[in-house]
Amino acid sequence: GETKVGRVMAQVAMVMNLDKCIGCHTCSVTCKQTWTNRSGTEYVWFNNVETRPGQGYPRSYEDQDRWKGGWRLKHGRLVPRSGGRARRLARLFANPELPSLDDYYQPWTYDYENLIGAPLGDDVPTAPPRSLIDGRPTRVTWGPNWDDDLGGGPEHIAGDPVLRRMNEQVRLEYEQAFMFYLPRICEHCLNPSCVAVCPSGALYKRIEDGIVLVDQDRCRGWRMCVTGCPYKKVYFNHATGKAEKCTMCYPRIEAGQPTVCSETCVGRLRYLGVVLYDADRVGEAAATADERDLYEAQLGCFLDPEDPVVRRAAEDAGIPHDWITAARRSPVHALISRHRVALPLHPEYRTMPMVWYVPPLSPVVESLTATGHDGEDPAKLFAAIDSLRIPLEYLAGLFTAGDVAPVEAALCRLAAMRSHMRRVNLGEEQDPAIARSVGMDAA
Numbered sequence: 485g486e487t488k489v490g491r492v493m494a495q496v497a498m499v500m501n502l503d504k505c506i507g508c509h510t511c512s513v514t515c516k517q518t519w520t521n522r523s524g525t526e527y528v529w530f531n532n533v534e535t536r537p538g539q540g541y542p543r544s545y546e547d548q549d550r551w552k553g554g555w556r557l558k559h560g561r562l563v564p565r566s567g568g569r570a571r572r573l574a575r576l577f578a579n580p581e582l583p584s585l586d587d588y589y590q591p592w593t594y595d596y597e598n599l600i601g602a603p604l605g606d607d608v609p610t611a612p613p614r615s616l617i618d619g620r621p622t623r624v625t626w627g628p629n630w631d632d633d634l635g636g637g638p639e640h641i642a643g644d645p646v647l648r649r650m651n652e653q654v655r656l657e658y659e660q661a662f663m664f665y666l667p668r669i670c671e672h673c674l675n676p677s678c679v680a681v682c683p684s685g686a687l688y689k690r691i692e693d694g695i696v697l698v699d700q701d702r703c704r705g706w707r708m709c710v711t712g713c714p715y716k717k718v719y720f721n722h723a724t725g726k727a728e729k730c731t732m733c734y735p736r737i738e739a740g741q742p743t744v745c746s747e748t749c750v751g752r753l754r755y756l757g758v759v760l761y762d763a764d765r766v767g768e769a770a771a772t773a774d775e776r777d778l779y780e781a782q783l784g785c786f787l788d789p790e791d792p793v794v795r796r797a798a799e800d801a802g803i804p805h806d807w808i809t810a811a812r813r814s815p816v817h818a819l820i821s822r823h824r825v826a827l828p829l830h831p832e833y834r835t836m837p838m839v840w841y842v843p844p845l846s847p848v849v850e851s852l853t854a855t856g857h858d859g860e861d862p863a864k865l866f867a868a869i870d871s872l873r874i875p876l877e878y879l880a881g882l883f884t885a886g887d888v889a890p891v892e893a894a895l896c897r898l899a900a901m902r903s904h905m906r907r908v909n910l911g912e913e914q915d916p917a918i919a920r921s922v923g924m925d926a927a
């Protein structure tokens with residue numbers, strides 16, 4: 485039958501391909517130069533790139549028990565966990581759930597003088613990291629991508645609440661250690677808890693493109709959004725006393741340009757695009773879906789821009805024609821809905837995040853260690869999918885609330901595509917089914 489469509493809305497969304505991120509931080513730095521190169525926002529990284537496994541930025545933001553002052557579900561809506569204005573006021577003076585400056589980390593360098601100038605002795609001199617902030621040689625114990633240097637060993641795992649819980653499944657041997665980078669911006673959620681918790685109505689989600697912004701004139705510095713965002717992507721500007729967050733570079737989007745992080749990304753891994761969704765489906769899906777079904781539930785909110793019923797409904801809803809065209813051409817829509825190779829970050833937070841990730845396709849551990857094979861033969865990969873170097877369970881914990889099946893399916897599709905592209909590049913015979921599905925058979 486005909487597709488049933490409710491209220492059609494357009495959303496600017498992003499997909500990042502994690503296999504391509506080299507952790508260079510160009511995105512973080514260009515974003516900072518553009519948006520937070522001011523006093524009051526020194527510690528703020530609208531864009532951060534965190535090591536996985538690792539503690540993240542700010543530290544332990546995924547440990548939702550720690551931020552239990554955030555939000556909860558009430559009659560299908562996200563509401564601040566603290567009821568009543570009086571309690572909110574009381575919390576304002578001692579909000580225990582706010583990350584501290586220490587959790588946000590500070591830049592550090594190594595004590596090279598000690599390394600180079602130490603007198604000859606029995607032991608190799610070390611270059612301990614020290615703070616750059618106050619000039620004094622203060623030892624630091626945590627900083628940007630600190631987790632890299634721990635190299636996936638037991639110490640590394642001890643610092644990660646998610647890994648700590650599943651360390652039974654994770655191999656602790658250093659030779660089998662794994663690591664990748666996870667770049668993060670605000671998710672510009674379909675069901676944003678930052679908007680729900682703001683007592684001043686300062687946070688809002690734009691009707692035309694879904695970008696979530698803070699109205700600086702209305703913000704009263706309650707900081708409920710800082711606690712309330714499960715991704716910890718709202719920041720408090722201590723100079724202005726107001727909240728600030730990633731703006732999805734809205735002045736650039738309005739001028740038809742990509743965000744600064746997408747344009748400057750060295751790995752060219754950030755896809756920007758427009759997604760059409762049914763706003764009537766969002767509330768119920770967010771409120772009622774079982775945790776493990778939330779990925780599918782969010783997928784079910786997206787609409788196919790090729791469907792004439794959807795296009796008509798979108799026009800009726802006043803979505804401009806070029807936005808509908810953009811949705812049809814959108815790589816984001818294709819990667820999320822058509823090819824199903826992109827997955828949401830922590831859908832179990834129920835805010836319906838709109839920055840999705842293509843999971844890293846890591847080599848197969850067994851074949852790597854036994855034969856030196858890099859696992860690039862898809863048949864071998866499918867057969868050994870349970871022994872990928874990055875455990876499927878770890879990726880599922882990040883992207884699908886623990887459901888391994890969609891992660892496995894995405895990785896298998898990526899492996900098949902990689903092998904297909906290799907054949908294309910070598911001028912070998914192509915897999916006709918893959919060629920057809922990606923529109924390469926006519927070429």
Ligand code: SF4
Pocket residue numbers: 670671672673676677678679696712713714715716717718729835
């Ligand atoms: Fe709001 Fe956080 Fe979602 Fe961004 S990630 S829209 S700040 S709830």
Ligand code: SF4
Pocket residue numbers: 504505506507508509510511512533665667748749750751752753
């Ligand atoms: Fe990764 Fe691109 Fe950022 Fe470099 S610029 S850290 S490759 S997302």
